[in-house]
Amino acid sequence: MENQATIRRLKTVEGHLRGVIRMVEEDAYCIDVIRQIQAIEAALNKVSVQILEGHLDACVTAAIQGSDKKERERVLKEITEVFEMSAKV
Amino acid sequence: MENQATIRRLKTVEGHLRGVIRMVEEDAYCIDVIRQIQAIEAALNKVSVQILEGHLDACVTAAIQGSDKKERERVLKEITEVFEMSAKV
Amino acid sequence: MENQATIRRLKTVEGHLRGVIRMVEEDAYCIDVIRQIQAIEAALNKVSVQILEGHLDACVTAAIQGSDKKERERVLKEITEVFEMSAKV
Amino acid sequence: MENQATIRRLKTVEGHLRGVIRMVEEDAYCIDVIRQIQAIEAALNKVSVQILEGHLDACVTAAIQGSDKKERERVLKEITEVFEMSAKV
Numbered sequence: 001m002e003n004q005a006t007i008r009r010l011k012t013v014e015g016h017l018r019g020v021i022r023m024v025e026e027d028a029y030c031i032d033v034i035r036q037i038q039a040i041e042a043a044l045n046k047v048s049v050q051i052l053e054g055h056l057d058a059c060v061t062a063a064i065q066g067s068d069k070k071e072r073e074r075v076l077k078e079i080t081e082v083f084e085m086s087a088k089v
Numbered sequence: 090m091e092n093q094a095t096i097r098r099l100k101t102v103e104g105h106l107r108g109v110i111r112m113v114e115e116d117a118y119c120i121d122v123i124r125q126i127q128a129i130e131a132a133l134n135k136v137s138v139q140i141l142e143g144h145l146d147a148c149v150t151a152a153i154q155g156s157d158k159k160e161r162e163r164v165l166k167e168i169t170e171v172f173e174m175s176a177k178v
Numbered sequence: 179m180e181n182q183a184t185i186r187r188l189k190t191v192e193g194h195l196r197g198v199i200r201m202v203e204e205d206a207y208c209i210d211v212i213r214q215i216q217a218i219e220a221a222l223n224k225v226s227v228q229i230l231e232g233h234l235d236a237c238v239t240a241a242i243q244g245s246d247k248k249e250r251e252r253v254l255k256e257i258t259e260v261f262e263m264s265a266k267v
Numbered sequence: 268m269e270n271q272a273t274i275r276r277l278k279t280v281e282g283h284l285r286g287v288i289r290m291v292e293e294d295a296y297c298i299d300v301i302r303q304i305q306a307i308e309a310a311l312n313k314v315s316v317q318i319l320e321g322h323l324d325a326c327v328t329a330a331i332q333g334s335d336k337k338e339r340e341r342v343l344k345e346i347t348e349v350f351e352m353s354a355k356v
Contacts, residue, residue, distance in 0.1 A: 003113055003114070003116065006113050006122075007110055007113050007114060010106065010109060010110045010113065011110060013106065014103065014106050014107065014110065017099065017102065017103050017106060018103065020099060021096055021099045021100060021103065024092055024095050024096050024099065025092070025096060027092065030140050030141070030143065030144035030148065031144065031167045031171060033095075033140055034137050034140055034141060034144075034171050035171065035174070037133050037136060037137050037140075038137070038171070038174050038175065038178045040133060041130050041133055041134070041178040042177075042178045044126050044129060044130055045130070045178065045262070045265040045266075047126060048123050048126050048127070048261075048265075049258060049261060049262045049265075051119050051122055051123055051126075052119070052123060052257075052258055052261055053254075053258045054119065055119035055120065055123075056254040056257055056258065057254060059119065060242075060254075061242055061250070061254070064238075064239055064242040064243060065242060065243060072239070076231075076234040076235060076238075076239070078120045079230075079234055079257065080227060080230055080231045080234065082120060082123050082124065082127070082261070083226075083227060083230055083260070083261050083264060084223070084227045085124070085127050086127065086261055086264045086265045087223040087226075087227075087264045087265070087267075087356070088131075088223075088355045088356075089127045089130040089131045089134065089265075089354070089355075134351070134354040134355075137350075137354075138347060138350060138351045138354075141346075141347055141350055142343075142347045145343040145346055145347065146343060149331075149343075150331055150339070150343070153327070153328055153331040153332060154331060154332060161328070165320075165323040165324060165327075165328070168319075168323055168346065169316060169319055169320045169323065171350070172315075172316060172319055172349070172350050172353055173312070173316045175350060175353045175354045176267070176312040176315075176316075176353045176354070176356075177266045177267075177312075178265070178266075178354075181291055181292070181294065184291050184300075185288055185291050185292060188284065188287060188288045188291065189288060191284065192281065192284050192285065192288065195277065195280065195281050195284060196281065198277060199274055199277045199278060199281065202270055202273050202274050202277065203270070203274060205270065208318050208319070208321065208322035208326065209322065209345045209349060211273075211318055212315050212318055212319060212322075212349050213349065213352070215311050215314060215315050215318075216315070216349070216352050216353065216356045218311060219308050219311055219312070219356040220355075220356045222304050222307060222308055222311075223308070223356065225304060226301045226304050226305070229297050229300055229301055229304075230297070230301060232297065233297035233298065233301075237297065256298045260298060260301050260302065260305070263302070263305050264305065266309075267305045267308040267309045267312065
């Protein structure tokens with residue numbers, strides 16, 4: 001269900017990206033192309049946030065409530081890693 | 090010519106994005122999806138940098154060497170704007 | 179204990195920032211100033227990551243293992259919010 | 268003149284940063300600390316944008332209107348570099 005929403009959003013981004021490719025093919029103004037690429041990145045950020053939200057509610061909560069210490073540490077480490085990376089892209 | 094390289098890179102990103110959509114359809118692990126989205130964003134950043142590079146060499150240089158003060162101000166303002174936005178996406 | 183490490187790191191950033199103020203006072207080259215500001219931001223990102231890491235291990239784990247559903251939802255929502263914000267700064 | 272404004276803004280950021288150090292010393296809630304650090308980063312971004320703006324109007328314009336091709340290429344390369352970096356911090 002939730003996947004359906006994510007897929008829909010990513011397909012919208014794909015359409016947007018195809019529009020940008022067309023802009024470049026038609027020799028659009030550079031700055032306009034950069035702005036559209038930035039808009040795509042902002043949209044992708046939103047998708048990531050929504051995926052993370054679902055992940056925290058489901059997998060992370062299950063892992064932390066579970067009895068497997070290694071698994072608990074693993075899911076928390078992953079959150080830190082994607083947070084660290086998110087500042088860099 | 091330069092456009093050809095940009096188009097090629099954007100089409101590679103499009104292929105990458107389609108791969109991510111497939112991952113979500115096949116119910117891939119959330120964190121793996123987020124990481125792939127971050128990789129796409131990093132690739133888009135690189136495309137923006139390359140477009141800006143070409144823009145500075147061509148349009149901006151021409152405008153600044155030209156006699157139209159308004160046009161000079163306009164191109165410089167745009168650089169500032171995309172720089173400002175780049176910190177936010 | 180962990181706080182001590184965070185304080186030390188933030189004080190290093192403060193020293194770095196004071197160095198940048200001095201650079202501007204001494205009329206340093208703009209691009210060098212911008213680069214130093216970017217280095218400060220990268221250092222601040224690292225501090226945030228380390229604070230988040232400690233927070234996940236302690237507060238978030240306690241909340242999720244606890245019986246208060248509202249509290250669980252609150253801590254997870256906060257993670258999503260700082261993740262969302264981290265992409266914008 | 269313009270430097271005075273930049274110095275004032277950076278000193279405000281320094282005050283903000285000292286406040287954050289105090290928060291950590293007083294054992295403030297982790298997420299509140301992260302949010303304040305993100306606010307500092309947003310403020311630093313604004314300072315960078317303003318410095319770049321002044322740099323484009325003065326140094327870059329002078330270099331591009333000048334006759335030194337190497338110098339022209341150098342200033343443009345620097346713009347591309349700080350733009351590239353800005354996406355990463």
